[in-house]
Structure formats: structure tokens, C-alpha cells
Amino acid sequence: MVTENRRRRVTITDVANHAQVSTTAVSKVLRNAYGVSEAMRAKVQAAIDELGYRPHAAARAMRGRTFTIGVLLPHIRNPFFADILDGLTEQIGPAGYQAIMVQAGGTDPKEERRAVDALVDRQVDGILTIAPALAKAELEEIGGGTPTVVLGRHDRSAVYDSVLDDDEVGAELVVEHLIALGHRRIAHITQADDGRGRATALLQTIRARTYERVMTEHGLADHIALAVTSYTEEGGYEGAKRLLARTPRPTAIFAGADQAAYGTLAAVHEAGLTVPGDISVAGYDNARISRLAHISLTSVDQDGAIMGRTAGRLLLERIEGRTSAVRFSVTPTLVTRRSTAPPAGAS
Amino acid sequence: MVTENRRRRVTITDVANHAQVSTTAVSKVLRNAYGVSEAMRAKVQAAIDELGYRPHAAARAMRGRTFTIGVLLPHIRNPFFADILDGLTEQIGPAGYQAIMVQAGGTDPKEERRAVDALVDRQVDGILTIAPALAKAELEEIGGGTPTVVLGRHDRSAVYDSVLDDDEVGAELVVEHLIALGHRRIAHITQADDGRGRATALLQTIRARTYERVMTEHGLADHIALAVTSYTEEGGYEGAKRLLARTPRPTAIFAGADQAAYGTLAAVHEAGLTVPGDISVAGYDNARISRLAHISLTSVDQDGAIMGRTAGRLLLERIEGRTSAVRFSVTPTLVTRRSTAPPAGAS
DNA sequence: CAAGGTGTGGGTATCGTTACCCATGGCCGC
DNA sequence: GCGGCCATGGGTAACGATACCCACACCTTG
Structure with missing residues (x-):
């Protein structure tokens, strides 16, 4: 350990000494706890400011809260x-909470579990998991130990809260849009689930099933063409290459995520085809880059900021003691841009 | 606090009891410390596996390491x-370390300081700051308290390590490339520094100065045109709009970052101009999306993975006790794509 | 064979904070 | 006027792990 001229941290005891009060009193002020007079609060606050004291989160974690949300x-x-x-951040910041993020490292549930454990070991007060690939049982185990919000899954659980967009509506919007333009050979790129069990809760599954359902409803069941890769640029590229090799070639590709749509665009271009002249391409997420004139990708917009704010609010509520489970769903909208057009030869 | 049926965590004491040894012995096994026989290690490890014990990071933080790197x-x-x-992650993972990230929230040094403090309060063993806008004095204060690596700044410090790419080389490559293509009216989009002091250490400053230097060296000082916005899509869009309004219009725009180049592409397109027909555009960072056929942006490639690995190695070394400061520089390369071409009217 | 080294295991204080409980004094109501 | 309530402040034992040091057995060496 480097201990050169590493000066000691200011602790609660220093503050207490400086303000001539007990550490308990300081702690109460810090936590906004009951039983502190206005005079006491002012005196302690002055000492805190003067010494530049900041609570030691790790020490707090031993007894109380860490004021940390793990993402x-x-x-x-x-x-x-x-x-x-x-x-x-917008939601939890004013309440004194800090978000820390960990990367799950791909879609491997083992890696994901390790990452969640890292958060639990660090004693976060709440956990937000974004589109986790973990089994529901594991999520419930986590939720049983720490207030948890799961974003982007359609499970219903009694121990954690859910925030999601209605992927069924979103996928329907895209497929209906393409059909309305006159497309019939519409293909879809989805993400593999490496789960061992039913994956009906995963958003990629919902999007893919909805695609199949809408196609079938329009009598296009024979034209269903799925490429199962992943929601990444590589996945989109690979999936599009496979789909373009089919005979007859699809006239439209609905990629389950914008990232995959970018890869699709590259593959289409590489095949010497044009968008939307030869192939229409649509995505999902409406990422900022999709708005760029050079890409101009038709996509499904889900309001991420609202989803994040809601997740924050639900976590704070749970930390305060709520035990009932809540489910919050956002309705997505379609944003049509220049990457989709009627197929060649259509009226 | 929700305390429904929250079962108690397995602690080091449980492991010690189960293995019929002292907690000290268990601790030694956990830390790979000296003074443990092979038999002891095996016995303790068995107990750990059997009970599914994981060390409590917050408790560790009180005395020893947290095995956490803050980014x-x-x-x-x-x-x-x-x-x-x-x-x-690739570098520190095998050593048992976990990376946690915090967002600094823009380029406001105050916000950045708050974010770093959040890491310090959580007792991380090392800190990696990516392109921080903080004053050097503050960085040194942080480095004095926690092993620190600063990525993307050209300061030289005795208390923290630096990892950077040679922005002078990178910027020179771009400007020379554009000049070689025949461009003379080459403009540049850079990022404002909100620092109060000299900002010569900031990478955007180096890129901008190098642009000016190379232009001057080629007798093009009169054609220097700077737009000072930010390294974001919005900044690139705004900056390009301003640059395109000039008379005579530039024939090439060098955006200091790919993100800004995307915004530039949008602005050029919106102005009814084509890339590279009317305007050549180049960026810096060689982000994956820049490789897409639809964008095909000429850019400067710096090997981020190597920079990350090196930062990890340097942090581990410092945690182990190194006190001398190290500086690691990557030499970037130019990747030319279809967004740059000779100006209209050139031979 | 004594003295000292070495390898291994454990006892205990401690990190900074908060939960829990107790002490005190003023005030109220009967 | 007295019992009891309330508001406020403080004392103390944890939380889970590790650093530091000591104890002991066994081995080496002169």
C-alpha cells in the first residue's frame, strides 16, 4: 500500500470534536434523523463545511445505507x-444518491451474475438491471436481498419492480409500417437467448414473436425469415448477410435494435444494394445516431429518460420500505425516416 | 429498510466455524497472504465453496483493499x-479486481469532482479518469490519496500516471492528408475548455494547435477557421453550420472527434451539400460506427483496448507500491475512407 | 544440546459509522 | 405538586474484515 504522505481522512469524530458535540449528534444531522434541534444542525453543519468532511461510504455500509444505486x-x-x-441520475441525485455502473460483459448469464454480486458485495441500496439475461429465479433472489428494478423484461414478479416499453406495440408498428408500404418479404434479425428455460420474458423474444404474429395475420406466414444473431453491429451484419443470400431476397429487414440495423446497413451496402431502393431497413430504440441524415433510420422510439427516472423513483420508494411490486410500461412510437420506402416495383 | 425475509449474509466467521479454523486463517486464504499451508488452503476453500461465501467489500474497505477500480x-x-x-477489464479481472464506473456529467469540473469524490468515498483501490476537465492541482490531490491513472491528457505529473495517444501526430496526419488531397480551406471543430487556467494539457487543445501549426507551415494560415463548440453530435452540427456559413466556404472540415463528425455530416447534408463531393469530413477516434459503409468516415485510430489494458496494469502496479510516475503514449494511425476526397475542381 | 531461525496458526484491536437505548430537563395535565 | 411524556443529546456495542503481533512446533547449526 502506498502510504507516502497520505493524510488521514476527516472522520465523523473530527467533526464531533470540532463542533463540541457527540458523534451521534453528527450522525443524526448527516442522516436527517429525528431528534436534532435547529441550533445543533447549524453548528454541526458549520463544522462539516469547515473541515470539508465527507461521510465514508464504506463505513456507512457496515451499519446503514450507502446512498448508492448499482446499475x-x-x-x-x-x-x-x-x-x-x-x-x-436526474431522479436519485437530489435525494443524495449516487449511481455506479458495472458492465455485465455480454449476454453470458454467469458473467451477469458475477457483476450483480459485485454490486451486492458493495452493499448498494438498490439495483437497476438493464435487459438482464439472468433466469427469473436469480433475479428474484437478488430482489429478495436488495431493492431491485428490472428494466426491459416482461416477467411479472412479486419481489422486484419492472420498467419496460411495450415491445409488442413497437414491433407491431414496424411490421405494419413495412406491410403498408407494400412489402411482403419482410425479414427479422433477433438476438439469441442463451437461457436454458422459457425466454418469453425477454424483449427480443417479444419482438420476434410479434413479428411472426403480424406477418401471419396478414397472410404472410410463408415469408417469415428469421436470422438469430445478436443485437450488435456484428450481429446485424452477419444476420443481414444470411438474409440477403436467400432466394427470393427479402425486400425489407426489421432489425430488433438500432445497433443491429447499422450492421445491416453495412451488409446491404456491401452487397451492392441500396437503401431503401433495394432493401428497406428499420430498427428499434431510436438512438441518436439513427437521426443523422446519413443514416436516417426508421426506428421505434422509447423514451429512455422517462424509463430511467421511473426506475429511480421506484428504487427510492422500495428503499423507503415499499414491498408491493410495481410494473411501469411505456408505449413506444414509430419514427419513419428515409431508410424505409415502398419496394421496387410497387405502385 | 426492507427486512422481510432477508436472510443473513454468510460471513468470514461462518466460514471459520465451518472449517474449524480461525477467521484470521480464512482471511489469509482470501488474500493469498503468507503463512498458509496447502492443507489449510484446501480446507478453507472447501468451506468457502460449500457455504457460497463472498467477501463483503464494504467491510474489507474498513481495513484493507476493496479490489475495486473506479472509472x-x-x-x-x-x-x-x-x-x-x-x-x-481484461487486465484487472484476472487479478480479482472489479471496475465500477461513474458518470461525470458533462464537462463541468465541479460535477467531475463530485463524481471522483464518490469513488474516493467508496474506497476504491485505484482510479482511472478518462479525459478529465479537472485542474491539474485537483488531479494531483486525488493522485496523492489514491493510485490514479489519467487517460487522455498531456500533463506530466509526479503523482499519477498518464496514458494518452499522441494527439499531435494524429491531428497532423489528418491535416496533412487533407492538404495532400488538394484542400486549402480546411476548417476545424474543437471543444471549449471551461478551465480557468492554461489548457495546453487538454487533448482538444493539442489537436487544435496542431491543426493551426500544420496549416501555417503550409502557408495556409489565412485559411484557418475554428469553430469552438464541443465533441458531441450537437457540437459538431452547430460548429459545421457556422463554418458552412463562411464565405468562401471551406472545402474540408476536420472534426476533433468522431461524435462531432457525425453532427457535421448531418449539417452538411442539411445544407444540401454532399460528402465528399462538396465537403470532405474527417474525425478522430475511429469509432466502430465510423467504419459503416453509410458513414465511411476518415478518422484517426487510437487503440483503446491497449490504452485500457495499460491503464489497468499501471494501476495494479501502483496499488502494489510503485511510487514513480509513468507516462504511456500510443501512436495513432490514419484510416482513410470515403468521406474525404480531392476538392471539387482539383485535378 | 542449546540457541536461534522458520513456517504456520490464532488472538485481538481496529477501521468509521449507525442502531439502539438510556439520561436529562422542561413542560403539561390532573 | 407529582407522574409521565416529549424533545434532545449522548454512550456504546455492533457491522465484517484485516493488520499486527504473538505462540508454538519443528528444524537447522555451531
């Missing part, structure tokens, strides 16, 4: 997560 | 940061 991200490449995080 | 990110929208983080 589990699958990775930090998806710009949509940034909106969620901004909403979360 | 300060300006925000999580820049995909380049993901590469850095992947490199870091």
Missing part, C-alpha cells in the same frame, strides 16, 4: 442506455 | 470509451 449494464456501447442513465 | 467517464455516449473499458 447493471450489458455493455456501454448501446447509446440508448445513456438516456436511461441520465433519467436515473 | 470516471465524462459520459457513456462515446463508443471509444467502451474499448478502453474492455481493455481495463
Whole structure:
């Protein structure tokens, strides 16, 4: 350990001495606890300011709260997560809470579990998991130990809260849009679930099933074409290459996420085809980059900021003692841009 | 506090009882400390596995290490940061360390300081700050208290380590490339520094100065045109709009970061101009999306994974006791793509 | 064979904070 | 006027782990 001229931290005892009161009194002021006179509060606050005292979160964790919310991200490449995080921070910051993030490292449930455990070991007061691939039983175990909000899954649970967008509505919007444009050979790129059990709760499953349902409802069951890769650029590229190799070729590709749509655009271009001339492409998430003129991707917009804010509010409520489970759903909207158009040869 | 059927955590005492040894012995096994026989290690490990024990990081923090590295990110929208983080994780993971991230919330030094303090309060063993806007004095204060690596700044410090790419080389590559293509009216979009002091250490400053220097060296000093906004899509859009309004219009725009280049592309397109027909555009960072056929942005590649790995290595070394300061520099390379071409009217 | 080294295990104080409970004094109501 | 309530402040024992030091057995060496 480097101990050069590392000066000692200011502790609650220093503050207590300086203000001529007990550490208990200081602690009460810090926590806004009951039983503190206005004079006491002022005196202690003055000492805190004077000494530049900050509570030691690790010490707090031994007895009380850490005022920390842990966020589990699958990775930090998806710009949509940034909106969620901004909403979360906006909500919990004023209450004195700090968000810390850990990367789950892909879609491996083992890695994800390790990452959640890292948060639990650090004694966070609440956990927000974003689109976790974990089994529901594991999520419930986590939720049983720490207030938890799960974002982006359609499970219903009694021990944790859910925040999600209505993926069924979103996927329907896209497929109906493409069909309305005149497309019939519409393909879909989805993400594999490496779960061992039923994955009906995963958003990629909902999006894929809805695609199949809407196609079927329109009598297009024979044109269903799925590529099961992943919601990444690589996945979109790989999936599109496979779909484009089919005969007859699809005239539209609905990628389950914008990230995958970017890869799709690259594959289409590489195949010497144009968007939307030869192939229409649509995504899901409405990431900022999708708005750029050069990409101009038709996509489904879900309000990440609201989802993040809500997740924060639900966590604070649970930390304060709520035990009933809540489910909050956002209705998405379709944003049509230049990446989708009627198929060649349509009227 | 929710205390429904929250079962007690397995502690080191439980493990010690179960293995019929002292807690000290268990602690030694956990830390791989000296003075443990092979038999003892096996016995304790068995008890740990059997009980599913995990050390309580907060309790550890009171006396020893937390095995946690804190990462300060300006925000999580820049995909380049993901590469850095992947490199870091790859390096520190096998050593038993976990990375936690906090968002600094823009370029406000106050917010940044708050975020770093949050890490310090959580007793992380080391801190990696990515392109911080903090004053050098503050960074040194932090480095004096916790092993610190600063990424993306050109300061030289005796108390923290630096990891950076040679921004002078990178910027020179871009400007020379554009000049070689035949451009003369080359503009640059840079990021404002809200620092009160000299900002010569900030990478945006180096990139901007180098741009000016190379222009001057080629006798193009009269054509220097700077837009001072920020390294974001919005900043690039805004900056490009201003630059395009000039008379005569520039024929090439060098955006100091890919994110800003995306905004530039949007502004160029919106102005009814084409890339690279009317305007060449180049960026810096070589983000993955820049490789997409639809964007195909000429950019400067800096190897984020290596930078992240190196930062991790340096932090581990410092935690182990190194006190001398180290500076690690990566030499960037230029990746030319279709967004740059000779100006209209050039031979 | 004594003296000292070495390898291994354990006892205990301690980190900074809060939960829990007790002490005190003023005030109220009967 | 007295019992009891309330508001306020403080004392103290934890929380779970590790740093530090000591105890002991066994081995080496002169």
C-alpha cells in the first residue's frame, strides 16, 4: 500500500470534536434523523463545511445505507442506455444518491451474475438491471436481498419492480409500417437467448414473436425469415448477410435494435444494394445516431429518460420500505425516416 | 429498510466455524497472504465453496483493499470509451479486481469532482479518469490519496500516471492528408475548455494547435477557421453550420472527434451539400460506427483496448507500491475512407 | 544440546459509522 | 405538586474484515 504522505481522512469524530458535540449528534444531522434541534444542525453543519468532511461510504455500509444505486449494464456501447442513465441520475441525485455502473460483459448469464454480486458485495441500496439475461429465479433472489428494478423484461414478479416499453406495440408498428408500404418479404434479425428455460420474458423474444404474429395475420406466414444473431453491429451484419443470400431476397429487414440495423446497413451496402431502393431497413430504440441524415433510420422510439427516472423513483420508494411490486410500461412510437420506402416495383 | 425475509449474509466467521479454523486463517486464504499451508488452503476453500461465501467489500474497505477500480467517464455516449473499458477489464479481472464506473456529467469540473469524490468515498483501490476537465492541482490531490491513472491528457505529473495517444501526430496526419488531397480551406471543430487556467494539457487543445501549426507551415494560415463548440453530435452540427456559413466556404472540415463528425455530416447534408463531393469530413477516434459503409468516415485510430489494458496494469502496479510516475503514449494511425476526397475542381 | 531461525496458526484491536437505548430537563395535565 | 411524556443529546456495542503481533512446533547449526 502506498502510504507516502497520505493524510488521514476527516472522520465523523473530527467533526464531533470540532463542533463540541457527540458523534451521534453528527450522525443524526448527516442522516436527517429525528431528534436534532435547529441550533445543533447549524453548528454541526458549520463544522462539516469547515473541515470539508465527507461521510465514508464504506463505513456507512457496515451499519446503514450507502446512498448508492448499482446499475447493471450489458455493455456501454448501446447509446440508448445513456438516456436511461441520465433519467436515473436526474431522479436519485437530489435525494443524495449516487449511481455506479458495472458492465455485465455480454449476454453470458454467469458473467451477469458475477457483476450483480459485485454490486451486492458493495452493499448498494438498490439495483437497476438493464435487459438482464439472468433466469427469473436469480433475479428474484437478488430482489429478495436488495431493492431491485428490472428494466426491459416482461416477467411479472412479486419481489422486484419492472420498467419496460411495450415491445409488442413497437414491433407491431414496424411490421405494419413495412406491410403498408407494400412489402411482403419482410425479414427479422433477433438476438439469441442463451437461457436454458422459457425466454418469453425477454424483449427480443417479444419482438420476434410479434413479428411472426403480424406477418401471419396478414397472410404472410410463408415469408417469415428469421436470422438469430445478436443485437450488435456484428450481429446485424452477419444476420443481414444470411438474409440477403436467400432466394427470393427479402425486400425489407426489421432489425430488433438500432445497433443491429447499422450492421445491416453495412451488409446491404456491401452487397451492392441500396437503401431503401433495394432493401428497406428499420430498427428499434431510436438512438441518436439513427437521426443523422446519413443514416436516417426508421426506428421505434422509447423514451429512455422517462424509463430511467421511473426506475429511480421506484428504487427510492422500495428503499423507503415499499414491498408491493410495481410494473411501469411505456408505449413506444414509430419514427419513419428515409431508410424505409415502398419496394421496387410497387405502385 | 426492507427486512422481510432477508436472510443473513454468510460471513468470514461462518466460514471459520465451518472449517474449524480461525477467521484470521480464512482471511489469509482470501488474500493469498503468507503463512498458509496447502492443507489449510484446501480446507478453507472447501468451506468457502460449500457455504457460497463472498467477501463483503464494504467491510474489507474498513481495513484493507476493496479490489475495486473506479472509472470516471465524462459520459457513456462515446463508443471509444467502451474499448478502453474492455481493455481495463481484461487486465484487472484476472487479478480479482472489479471496475465500477461513474458518470461525470458533462464537462463541468465541479460535477467531475463530485463524481471522483464518490469513488474516493467508496474506497476504491485505484482510479482511472478518462479525459478529465479537472485542474491539474485537483488531479494531483486525488493522485496523492489514491493510485490514479489519467487517460487522455498531456500533463506530466509526479503523482499519477498518464496514458494518452499522441494527439499531435494524429491531428497532423489528418491535416496533412487533407492538404495532400488538394484542400486549402480546411476548417476545424474543437471543444471549449471551461478551465480557468492554461489548457495546453487538454487533448482538444493539442489537436487544435496542431491543426493551426500544420496549416501555417503550409502557408495556409489565412485559411484557418475554428469553430469552438464541443465533441458531441450537437457540437459538431452547430460548429459545421457556422463554418458552412463562411464565405468562401471551406472545402474540408476536420472534426476533433468522431461524435462531432457525425453532427457535421448531418449539417452538411442539411445544407444540401454532399460528402465528399462538396465537403470532405474527417474525425478522430475511429469509432466502430465510423467504419459503416453509410458513414465511411476518415478518422484517426487510437487503440483503446491497449490504452485500457495499460491503464489497468499501471494501476495494479501502483496499488502494489510503485511510487514513480509513468507516462504511456500510443501512436495513432490514419484510416482513410470515403468521406474525404480531392476538392471539387482539383485535378 | 542449546540457541536461534522458520513456517504456520490464532488472538485481538481496529477501521468509521449507525442502531439502539438510556439520561436529562422542561413542560403539561390532573 | 407529582407522574409521565416529549424533545434532545449522548454512550456504546455492533457491522465484517484485516493488520499486527504473538505462540508454538519443528528444524537447522555451531
